[in-house]
Amino acid sequence: MERITLNVNGQSHQLNIKVNETLLDVLREQLGLFGTKKGCDSGACGACTVIIDGEPALSCMILAVRCQGREILTIEGLAPEGELHPLQESAIEHGAVQCGFCTPGWLMSAKALLDENPAPSRREVQAAIAGNLCRCTGYKQIEDAILAVAKK
Amino acid sequence: MNSNQSFITVGKSPLRADARDKVRGKGIYIDDMRLPGMLYGKVLRSQYAHARILMIDTSEAERLPGIIGIVTGEELPFIHGESFPDEPLLARGKVRYMGEGVAAVAAVDEETAEKALGLIKVEYEELPALFDPVAAAAPGAVRIHEEMESYKGKPLVRPVKGTNILNHVQFERGDVNQGFAQADHIFEDTFTTPAQQHCSIEPHGSICLIDKDDNISLWTNNDSPYRCRIEIADALHIPMTKVRIISAPYTGGNFGGKGGLKAEACAIALAWKIRNVPIKVLYTREEEFCSSIIRHPSVIKIKTGVKNGGTILAREVTTYWATGAYAEKGPTVSRFGGISSAGPYNIPNVKINGYLVYTNTPVAGAMRGYSGPQTSWAYESQMDIIAAKLGLDPLELRLRHVYQDGDIHTATGQIIHAEGLKKCLEEVAVRMEWQGKTLGPNQGRGIACMERAVKTPFGSAAFVKVNEDGTVDILSSTTEVGQGSETILRQIVAEELGVPLNAVRKATPDTAYTPYDASTTSSRSTFHMGNAVKIAAADARQQILQLAGKLLSTDPVNLTLADGKVLDKENPVKVMPIAAVLGQSYGSSGTVLGRGYYFPEMPEGQExxxxxxxxxxxxxxxxxxxxxxxxxxxxxxxxVYAAHDAGKAIHPDNVKGQILGGISMGLGYAAYENYEFKEGNVLNPSFLSYKLPTAVDMPGVVPVIVEQEHQDGPYGAKGVGETTNVPLPPALANAIYNAVGIRIKSLPITPDKVLAAMQERGEGESQ
Incomplete structure (x- = not known):
């Protein structure tokens, strides 16, 4: 067991974790942040995407012990409680959500993209979410949702 | 006619209520559920495609701290299956595919369970294995199920004794031999299709709790709670009322994959032995690929006789469906495949043979399209082969033969109605400027169409409960797997009751409370459950009007509902909110529970x-x-231009979403998803090596909704989502032929296949 401090969504948490625990497992099992999803546990589907120090990251591929002292943002921290982030609003409005399992992951990828590049082209949006697999939508509505926010 | 004007919400595209949960990460899926004292189960899986199990030694694994129990197939004398029960919960006596469950472990956490699997020793005696459905169907082939003759299938499942063929589907109309004799041209082609995995981003998962009296509670992402209940009760020989299926609030994708007993079977196997404690089994991605469910690989031989002018006289189709180690939904996949093997065309002489064959490969079953992707790949590819040979326009050849209202469907003999396929073809042709648009060098265009039957005849029931505050709950066992049924059912109820959409909620299915539904499959929900909730809402409406009539001292026939209020048609002053009618405290003036049931009318004597x-x-x-x-x-x-007949689009944006999503799945099947097997072993059980289309791979898509209203559908609606992937592969192959003159007959269409075909003609860069 290792004692670490994790900064998640602006809150600091003192945790006892196993050295081989992934950030994804710690977020879900210890912090009860179930919005970050486990789709493959091997860094290939993007459903577990979070933002670490401003960069999108696959939380199933990062050990929690390596996240000490870094700023982690999950879907639960995207907007204050009771409010929606413009990307979330846009996702609803554009019909970008079907089963919803990949949704938190691509929203985090999109947030990281827009923070870096507030006016991306469609190709840039596609590249930013290319690591987020979606089996339901065919991606078009997801791209539209992101581009609508970018233009604002 | 713009029929939308007469509706409040039907035909509009209101925002989905579930999306609000999902974008915030608040949607609850099975992996997010935790029960007190819950254990975690893991499954040891076979390393052989076909082998006798000689010995299983679990003693060392049992001694591992944190292990609560281990179960093997020998302790579970049960077989399950929807229409042809043949599958044990865990392998008994022998394994029939690589990846089959052999033993299961329950532990305090997943890591411990996983560790224990490595301590279980299994001795096998390898048996000859069969991977190809044509070879497996041959007389004298090694038996994969020696005891097949003892299985008790549903009446329409017809095994061939002494073989690996568990269902022989036959349809015959007219006389194909005579048709071939009269034809000027005979076309004979063989097409093949590969496996495909659903790749729902959410894996299969279940939590099972069984008490000492065999009362079973199963929390699951299964798509169809009632079908799941009966399959479990039949397998365990217990009354179905001892089994309670509780759906997870949301399911992260289905596409047919979550219909049988997968993680369910593993969780039940453990909970049957370890009582009074909930046990959770969640599949890994590798298990999704190797041990859940796949689309049937197939070999399709199609022979067609055509007159000089292009009139098709006769078609004979013989299909071999590789169903893998167990029947699963194979009998009905092959039956649907049989019904539509000749395509959606008027052909006077048709003979269809379908052989559903056991193979030592992962179990094949339901997957979006349910035989449509295989059958259309063959008949639509051959339509263009015919057109090319006879110098005919491929669109014209289709339009000349395609079914229209009043035609007799060749395989079923049924009179066709609400047939919007001709319109779909015409819409696509107009959008892509089939006549007139000139394409550049090495460019080409292709077209393809399809039909598929909806699962018939099956029922759906619903309750519509109106609360004291005027809000409404729909009690229905349709599961929300992403397809948007929740929103569509809410729209129908809001429309019928004249209440705002946000006053209507849809309950999560639970067989203890929500009424019967055959399944959330086959694109049947909008039509069947849509009818059921519409009838239930109409019943609730009458009950509200009766109550209001008493309170307002008016004949209920003078009353109507709008905007959540009861209105007197003749006396506008008399207005009463529905909430007031029901009594705002303690339901003082009454309660309202509407009931609805829909079962399609069938002709006499139908099976x-x-x-x-x-x-x-x-x-x-x-x-x-x-x-x-x-x-x-x-x-x-x-x-890509895609037109689909929705009958009446209750939620047009949702229909478009189904079309766009179907295109990506069809594109994956057509060009990307290359399931690689070697002697029954899946070589690429991961998203890293099994390539799904990503955002950068998707072409531009023009979705078109055709509305050929159905006389029995709610507001004329039919189902649409299941087959939006289907015509894409043959349309792609036809376009490639049009561009460069090569014909690919096996999916997926990879660059190396295209290149090899070019090189055969002396083109392409040599390697």
């Missing part, structure tokens, strides 16, 4: 399990423009 009569057809057409790189074999898709 009642997957009949030949079809209550509606799923129909669509795709057109594709491509550019082929003659040097590399790469095919760039320039545009």
């Amino acid at each position: 009642t399990y997957f009949s030949s009569q079809v209550v509606f057809w799923l129909l669509g057409a795709h057109g594709i423009e491509v550019e082929v790189n003659r040097r590399t074999g790469e095919v760039k898709i320039l545009k």
Whole structure:
């Protein structure tokens, strides 16, 4: 067991974790942040995407012990409680959500993209979410949702 | 006519209520559920495709701290299956595919359970294995199920004794031999299709709790709680009322994959032995690929006789469906495949044989399209082969033969109605400027269409409960797997009751409370459950009006509902909110519970399990423009045009979403998803090596909704989502032929296949 401090969504948490625990497992099992999803546990589907120090990251591929002292943002921290982030609003409005399992992951990828590049082209949006697999939508509505926010 | 004007919400595209949960990460899926004292289960899986189990030694694993129990197939004398029960919960006596469950472990956490699997010793005696459905169907082939003759299948499942063929599907009309004799041209082609995995981003998962009296509670992401309940009760020989299925609030994708007993079987196996404690089993991605469910690989031989002018006289189709180690939904997949093997065309003489064959490969079953992707790949590819040989326009050849209202469906003998396929073809042709548009060098266009039967005849029931505050709950066992049924059912109820959409909620299915529904499959929910909730809402409406009539001292026939209020049609002053009618405290003036049930009307004497009569057809057409790189074999898709007949789109944006999503799944099947097997072993059980289309791979898509209203559908609606992937592969192959003159007959269409075909003609870059 290792004692670490994790900064998640602006809150600091003192945790006892196993050295081989992934950030994804710690977020879900210890912090009860179930919005970050486990789709493959091997860094290939993007459903577990979070933002670490401003960069999108696959939380199933990062050990929690390596996240000490870094700023982690999950879907639960995207907007204050009771409010929606413009990307979330846009996702609803554009019909970008079907089963919803990949949704938190691509929203985090999109947030990281827009923070870096507030006016991306469609190709840039596609590249930013290319690591987020979606089996339901065919991606078009997801791209539209992101581009609508970018233009604002 | 713009029929939308007469509706409040039907035909509009209100925002989905579930999306608000999902975008915030607040949607609850099975992996997010935790029960007190819950254990975690893991399954040891076979390393052999076909082998006798000689010995299983679990003693060392049992001694591992944190292990609560281990179960093997020998302790579980049960077999399950929807229409042809043949599958144990865990292998008994022998394993029939690589990846089959052999033993299961329950532990305090997943890591411990996983560790224990490595301590279980199994001795096998390897048996000869069969991977190809044609070889497996041959007389004298090694038996995969020696005891097949003792299995008790549903009446329409017809095994061939002494073989690996567990279902022989036959349809015959007219005289094909005579038709071939009269034909000027005979076309004979063989097409093949590979496996495909659903790749729902959420894996299969279940939590099972069984008490000492065999009362079972199962929390699951299964798509169909009632079908799941009966399959479990039948397998365990217990009354179905001892089994309670509770759906997870949301399911992260289905596409047919979550219909049988997968994680359910593993969780039940453990909970049957370890009582009074909930046990959770969640599949890994590798288990999704190797041990859950796949689309049937197939070999399709199609022979067609055509007159000089292009009139098709006769068609004979023989299909071998590799169903893998167990029947699963194979009997009905092959039956639907049989019904539509000749295509959606008027052909006077048709003979269809379908052989569903056991193979030592992962279990094949339901997957979006449910035989449509295989059958249409063959008949639509051959339509273009015929057109090319006879110098006919492929669109024209289709339009000349395609079914229209009043025609007799060849395989079923049923009179066709609400057939919007011709319109779908015409819409696609107009959008892609089939006549007149000139394409560039190495560019080509292709078109393809399809039909598929909806599962018939099966029932759906619903309750519509109106609360004291005027809000409404729909109690229905349709599961929300992403398809948007929740929103559509809410729209129908809001429309019928004249209440705002946000006053209507849809309950999560639970067989203890929500009424019967056959399944959330086959694109049947909008039509069947839509009818059921519409009838239930109409019943609730009458009850509200009766109560209001008493309170307002008015004959209920003078009253109507709008905006959540009861209105007197003749006396506008008399207005009463529905909430007031029901009594705002303690339901003082009454309670309202509407009941609805829908079962399609069937002609007398019809067989009642997957009949030949079809209550509606799923129909669509795709057109594709491509550019082929003659040097590399790469095919760039320039545009996809997709028209599907929704009958009446209750939620048009949702229909478009189903079309766009179907295109990506169809594109994956057509060009990307290359399931690689070696002697029954899946070589690429991961998203890293099994390539799904990503955002950068998707071409531009023009979705078109055709509305050929169905007389029995709610507001004329039919189902649409299941087959939006189906016509894409043959449309792509036809476009490639149009571009560079090569014909690919096996899916997926990879650059190396295209290149090899070019090189055969002396083109392409040599390697």
